[in-house]
Amino acid sequence: MALEIKLGDRIAKVELLDQSGNQIKIMVDNNEYDLDCYQVEKGIYSILFKGRSYNVELIATDSPKKYSVNTFYHSYDAEIIDAETKYLQARKGGDIEDEKGTIVSPMPGKVVKIPVQLGDEVKKGDTLIIISAMKMESEYKAGKDGTISEIFVKEEDTIKANQALIHIE
Numbered sequence: 001m002a003l004e005i006k007l008g009d010r011i012a013k014v015e016l017l018d019q020s021g022n023q024i025k026i027m028v029d030n031n032e033y034d035l036d037c038y039q040v041e042k043g044i045y046s047i048l049f050k051g052r053s054y055n056v057e058l059i060a061t062d063s064p065k066k067y068s069v070n071t072f073y074h075s076y077d078a079e080i081i082d083a084e085t086k087y088l089q090a091r092k093g094g095d096i097e098d099e100k101g102t103i104v105s106p107m108p109g110k111v112v113k114i115p116v117q118l119g120d121e122v123k124k125g126d127t128l129i130i131i132s133a134m135k136m137e138s139e140y141k142a143g144k145d146g147t148i149s150e151i152f153v154k155e156e157d158t159i160k161a162n163q164a165l166i167h168i169e
Helices: 083-091
Strands: 002-007 010-020 023-028 031-041 044-049 052-060 066-070 075-081 102-104 109-113 127-133 136-141 146-151 164-168
Antiparallel strands (some): 002 010, 044 052, 052 066, 066 075, 102 164, 109 127
16 A cells, blocks of 8 residues: 655655564655554554664644654654545645646546646646546646646546646646
8 A cells, every 4th residue: 555645845655565563564765664663552653673763653633644743853744645635635626736747646537628738828726637536527726837748648538546647837
């Protein structure tokens, strides 16, 4: 199961590769980590990595996928960004745009309409593509002003989760 975790301005891709009891193997971006992770009490974890011990406290916020994370020296605001979160952001008109300006699909579906063409100037909030997924249509909007430099799909195409759809320069 892969997902993204946002810590401040950084977004890390995290995938659980293997778990046996307290022993877990995860991949963060493209680096593998073997950890011994034990929940000491509710929301407090002891993690052993390469012979060093780390204590982490997770405090749930009013949002089910947002946490305050405390270590001995630092505190972070963390958000789990999974396919459901991306989908909900799209339904609310939020952007589903990576750091390079590419609109991506958070889940599989079908392209219903592409109301823009190559070279079109767009404003933040303009609808770029409409996708049908889970018996609902979602409008994916521009997260910034720019020019449509690439359209990777066409109307009626079936798309995969995390597939690039449109690029804005």
